Amino acid sequence: MTRKVMHAVWYTGYGGGAAGLKHVEIPIPAPCKDEILMKVEAASINPIDWKIQNGFARPVLPKKFPFIPLSDVAGEVVKVGPGVKKFKAGDKIVATLGGPSAGGGLAEYVVAKESLTVPRPREVSAADGACLGIAACAALHSLTVTGGLKLEKTKPRTNVLITAASGGVGHYAVQLAKLGNTHVTATCGARNIHFVKSLGADEVLDYRTPEGAALKSPSGQKYDIVVNCTTGIPWSTFKPNLSPTGKVIDITPSGGTFWNCAVQKLTFSKKQVTPLLVNPSAQEIGFLVKLVKEGKLKTVIDSRYPLSQAEAAWAKSIEGHATGKVVVEL
Template identity: 50%
Template sequence: MLGSRTAQAFELHREPGRQISGTARIWFTEKIRSLHRARPVAQELSTSSTLRVRTALCDECFLNVPAADMQLVQLYRKTEAAMEAARRRRPQRHPQRSGEATKAIALHCLGPEGGSEQGRGEQSALERVAHVDLSRQGCGSLIHFARAAMAEMMQAVQYSSYGGAHAALQPFRLAEMRFLNSGLTSDIVENCDVKAEHKEIPIPVPKKGEILVKVEAASVNPVDWKMQGGVMRPMLPAKFPHTPGTDIAGEVVKVGSEVKDFAPGDKVVAWLELKHGGAMAQYAVANPKTTVVRPPEVSAVEAACLPVAALTALQALTSGGMNFDGSYSGNVLVTGASGGVGTYAVQLGKIAGAHVTATCGERNIELIKFLGADEVLDYKTPEGKKLISPSGKKYDLVVNAAASAVTFSDMQPQLAPKGVVFELTPSPKTFLTSVIKRVSMSKQKYNQLMLNVEARNLEMLVGFVKEGKLHAVIDSKFPLAKVEEAWKKSKEGHAVGKIVITVTEE
């Protein structure tokens, strides 16, 4: 008579009357035998050349079975169930590879802590085999499913295709999941197909030269939803599903090898590479080269607004010859001054010593004056449409943050003889105009600005915020679960300053 715990193990992995992959079953049996001297109780060969095995572990061996292998037993059953469900939905084209797929999944979940040296060496190769096989069976996310089952999970927002704007975003709440605590929920297995692949997001692991940041706040930029709309297809994003967002502030929780400048516990602000994104999640992997330490005087919300908006304004002004030491004496025009970039451009222009003229809607005139603008034009008035300075000044530098609302032909009459315009939203039309100006050897320049993120510039901005010289204008805040509402508001084009996503409490 088998003991109760042995009987429990027997029931966990025996499937009377059901045929499963012979390769997978043989491997599973041999794995348990090699680890714990288990003895097969009965084996039967079926006519279809697959093997049905009823296996039990003897009492004295089972008493020493570690928790990791109980997880393996449960994972095996869940994997087989998911694969069988996939086969029912779609004809299996490569049945001979299903055993290797199951083996790869189990090997992956044993990980470095369990399994043999050979098993660990086989893991990456077998995982590739398994992924191809399962994808063809309509169950391409099974590898992801198995990996996620053993990992800590996080809340995240992703999209899996171009188009659909904010409606394409799919927010989810995911709790930490471990086999021994709660097991796998049935809906994960039942929905284990390509469509549901992105619904499980394990906390990413930093690679060599990367840091893992627990995100406290992130900010929305128009490029986020423009990229989702397909403006940069097929180059961006790098792959689907994609977690959008580039601007984050939070706390370092883990560092990869060769990272010397950051340690767990550091408060930071970071820019994430556009093609990979990752900001709209509880955790994100950042590059130390675009990450700086955030002092206590700078909140996560303030810091998260800086990377794209403030760096874009800073780059435009420095490219125009500003040093931010108060010595600049030229005249600057900032169009679209009430937006994310515009609010920073006005303030940075004043820090540099410029005479700043700004355009915005009537309701925001007082705000832009408060930020330091010397002259403010309502863009709907005749003077505002012609960009005429009330003091009659010509502009040495223009930061065009008003996108297509203001063209070079609108700005040219008000430019100084050697005036320079920085276009922040390049398009084929603006690029052509820029080329024409260069070819004609005109002294008036029309430059397309492409953001180049450097840690030293981000550090300068953080310093300005710490000193009280630079302020973030916050239009609104949304929790992570309502990112789609934040995107909708951004796309409407009437946000004043920045839209912030609050992820965790500071």
């Protein structure tokens, strides 16, 4: 590789939204011990990326400015650092850069840790692979680790509710839940009802209707697991719809989530809300890549943008109505 600089997009302070992104030419990073230099072919945007820009974790994140956002990427190995044994130049890979606080993905090249990188088979496109970090891992972790769901057709049946099921996390959660012995109820906007049904949901509610707002299952199901992918739904709405030991897993927890969680533990409540706190792992991403390869899971991409139009991709994600994922391709 003869190039020494690369095109990247960063922001230099809090706020500004899409207008706060700046296109720059900066040196290509070099891999250190146990690291891989990859040419980025695709990167996906997660809401946490622009929430950090908005000051969601101020002043802790980002750790410093200027900051190159995005942490879910896919591409090709250019060079490996000392100690790297699993990969070589030319290998196709999927990587997470250590969570949204790490960043670096909105650039032509990025350094990834070998421990957070997995091989990408030819059946999995770069765009598909780049979406399997935060969003798909959140769906998987919610259902299997926090929710205890087995992704196999074993008994007894589990009743699952997934809110905002047409979004980045939700569309994965529906598909993953249906790998198990489940009845899946989902909520979304009216325009996405047929789409969510096509993912496998057994019944779908328009969240704008009275029934949808109340989360009432049309067939009278009481939910054992709820993957809550939206905000603004109070515990008082979830509680009457839960089975005796039902659990709500909140992927965007607020202060109220943590408060209710603490109270329920203190009072030994069998119905609980649990905040999801998870960083993607190579093991989980590798499992998800395998499902995509086998045709058991698909990534739905709402829109694709070149790096030169990163601002448009950023604005699309902030808008909040994407069906599936927003991807930047290089």
